[in-house]
Amino acid sequence: xxxxxxxxxxxxxxxxxxxxxxxxxxxxxxxxxxxxxxxxxxxxxxxxxxxxxxxxxxxxxxxxxxxxxxxxxxxxxxxxxxxxxxxxxxxxxxxxxxxxxxxxxxxxxxxxxxxxxxxxxxxxxxxxxxxxxxxxxxxxxxxxxxxxxxxxxxxxxxxxxxxxxxxxxxxxxxxxxxxxxxxxxxxxxxxxxxxxxxxxxxxxx
DNA sequence: GTCTAGATGGCCT
DNA sequence: GGCCATCTAGACA
Numbered sequence: 001x002x003x004x005x006x007x008x009x010x011x012x013x014x015x016x017x018x019x020x021x022x023x024x025x026x027x028x029x030x031x032x033x034x035x036x037x038x039x040x041x042x043x044x045x046x047x048x049x050x051x052x053x054x055x056x057x058x059x060x061x062x063x064x065x066x067x068x069x070x071x072x073x074x075x076x077x078x079x080x081x082x083x084x085x086x087x088x089x090x091x092x093x094x095x096x097x098x099x100x101x102x103x104x105x106x107x108x109x110x111x112x113x114x115x116x117x118x119x120x121x122x123x124x125x126x127x128x129x130x131x132x133x134x135x136x137x138x139x140x141x142x143x144x145x146x147x148x149x150x151x152x153x154x155x156x157x158x159x160x161x162x163x164x165x166x167x168x169x170x171x172x173x174x175x176x177x178x179x180x181x182x183x184x185x186x187x188x189x190x191x192x193x194x195x196x197x198x199x200x201x202x203x204x205x
Numbered sequence: 206g207t208c209t210a211g212a213t214g215g216c217c218t
Numbered sequence: 219g220g221c222c223a224t225c226t227a228g229a230c231a
Contacts, residue, residue, distance in 0.1 A: 063212090087212090091213075091215095094212065096212090137213070139213045139214060140213090140214075181212050181213075184210085184211090185212090
């Protein structure tokens with residue numbers, strides 16, 4: 001059970017690096033319920049991961065690393081799992097967890113989180129009328145948590161951006177379906193690589 | 206160098 | 219539903 005309200009951030013328990021060494025689709029599902037944390041000069045904010053998408057690299061037309069395309073941007077995807085892959089999309093920054101063993105450029109996009117700690121700071125960074133609009137999208141959550149391109153290439157274990165152990169949902173609370181916003185990715189458009197926690201109000205759609 | 210499309214979000218009608 | 223901000227990676231010349 002995740003505790004609400006006041007909480008000592010020192011009680012966050014880092015997920016070990018071994019956690020990231022598993023098949024990308026399983027990692028995408030297993031990340032649900034864990035806690036994405038970011039510490040900056042302004043303070044610490046965190047959110048429970050409630051929606052993810054897997055990008056399977058070489059064979060996945062929707063992935064930046066399709067056909068093992070190796071560029072300055074995708075370089076980090078070729079590294080060991082657990083690295084941070086951030087990139088700019090229009091006016092926003094999106095955050096991914098690098099997956100797949102070294103040389104296999106896969107990743108998991110974090111599409112939505114449920115605000116957990118540091119909510120005041122998040123609201124200061126991202127004033128919203130409806131609470132759920134704080135973090136119910138990949139560009140929204142990065143702004144609320146203060147994640148940006150300076151996080152590119154870090155790891156999720158032992159840096160200002162990390163993932164702490166939370167409480168994964170029951171298996172029957174996990175839903176799966178096609179990814180969002182990749183209409184021009186050929187047949188990859190319909191691959192069911194998106195995972196989310198059923199009925200969670202912070203899921204993007 | 207130039208051009209284009211994009212794993213989005215906010216505001217408009 | 220539509221429009222567009224804002225900017226960079228990637229392709230091509």
